[in-house]
Amino acid sequence: MSEQIVFLDDDGLAPSTRLKSPSFKHxxxxxxxxxxxxxxxxxxDATIALTCSVPLREEHLRQLPKLKMISLALTGRDIVDVDYCDAHGIQVSSVPGYAANTVAEHSLAMILELFRRPAAFTRLMRQVHAGEAAYQNxxxxxxxxxxxxKHLAIIGSGPIAMRLAHLARAFGMQVLFExxxxxxxxxxxRPLAELLKNCDVLSINCPLTPETYNLIDAEQLALMKHDAVVVNTGRGGVVNEAALIAALENGRxxxxxxxxxxxxxxHPSxxxxxxxxxxxxLLNPHIAWSSEDAMQQLMDxxxxxxxEFVARQQVTRRIRSA
Known part of the structure; x- marks a missing residue:
């Protein structure tokens, strides 16, 4: 039996990413x-769907009777109606934890830039070269x-948070968790209020849930040291952005x-x-997860x-025909 595999969105891959070819007939x-x-x-005509970001909802799934398996090139499974799949025998798989190191490294890189400012000084040298800033000793x-x-407070307890803690401790930082x-x-x-009052860096490495939405608002930001920094590589919405803008603009x-x-x-607006x-x-367009190494691991x-799904299906068929 030949499986019909459809990859819905390969523009989500870096040009360097190479796709494996499955060994079974397909x-x-x-x-x-x-x-x-x-x-x-x-x-x-697909029996297997592979997707990086295309949602598959019940209104689609109920019209795809041949579909047996959905492979998500993602950590979570929220873009698929999993309850429908469970009820109708459609296997859904994801790749949890693939980005633990790359997002942690990106978090640390942002921390280092805000403390050491190498990119800011490079911009200054461009201004000096252009005659827009003074040449001096x-x-x-x-x-x-x-x-x-420095004290790093991490909101989160998953693989990314743990990896960031490991890297930060290697730099001599003192790490505590909410x-x-x-x-x-x-x-x-430590309790959140205690962390905020004492930390030099607040790193958001948790999912967005009803409990974490606007977890860090104007009231929480007011507790922090005036020279503390906030780094969010977790999810937008955990920090209230209007409050964050006001705090930075007002020197808090x-x-x-x-x-x-x-x-x-x-969006530009x-x-x-x-x-x-x-x-x-520093503002990045949600790219902490997308190192070449992590993306290759993700797609592999x-x-x-x-x-693995097809192999299990083949074993099941052999058992039934024995």
Whole structure:
């Protein structure tokens, strides 16, 4: 039996990413992107769907009787109606934890930029070269601080948070975690208010849930040191963006770095762009997850999930025919 595999959105891959070819008999079709109105057309004959970001909802799934398996090149499964799939025997797989190292490294890179300012000084040298800034012997245009012995407060307890803690400790930082309202205990856990008052860096590495939406608002930001920095590589919406803008503009924070925002993709009209010329503000378009290494691992695992599913199906068929 030949499986009909359809990859719905390969434009989500970096050019360097190489796709494995499954060893079982199959046909393979892929599209740059699949809009909602194209889902049924593209998956009409598919037995297996592979997707990076295209949602598959019940209104699609109930019209795809041949579909047996959905392989998500993602950590979570929220873009698929999993309850429908469970009820109708459609296997759904994802790739949890693939981005743990790459997002943690990106978080640390943002922390280091806000403390050490190498990119800001490069921009200054461009201005000097262009005659827009004074040529002089030594420059103190940007404050430079060591991260060693600084206190890092992490909101989150998953693989990314744990990897960031490991990397930060290697730099000599003191790491503490938010205690999740008393649900997480240990010598390195503290109540949120205590963390905010004492930390030099606040790193958001948690999912967006009803409990974490606007978890960090104007009231919480007011507790922080005036030179503390906020880094969010978790999810937009955990930090209230209007409050964050006000805090930075009014000198109540030492810096802000965002890889995620509440409304993505990041639109040019977003109020956060009012900060874009500041050297104490970093804004990235949700790319912390997308290193070449992590993306290759992601796609290898997504294809491996397909191969494992087909292998189990083949074993089941052999048992039934014996």
């Amino acid at each position: 046909s393979w079709k892929q599209f740059a992107y699949t809009r909602p109105e194209q889902v049924l057309e593209h998956l009409q 030594i420059y103190f245009n940007h404050r430079i601080r060591d991260v060693r012995d 205690d999740r309202g008393g649900k997480r205990t240990g010598p390195d856990c 924070l030492g810096g802000v770095a965002l890889d995620v925002v509440e409304h993505e993709p990041l 977003n109020p956060l762009f009012s900060l874009i010329e500041r050297d104490d503000f 695992s997504a294809v491996d999930n397909i191969s």
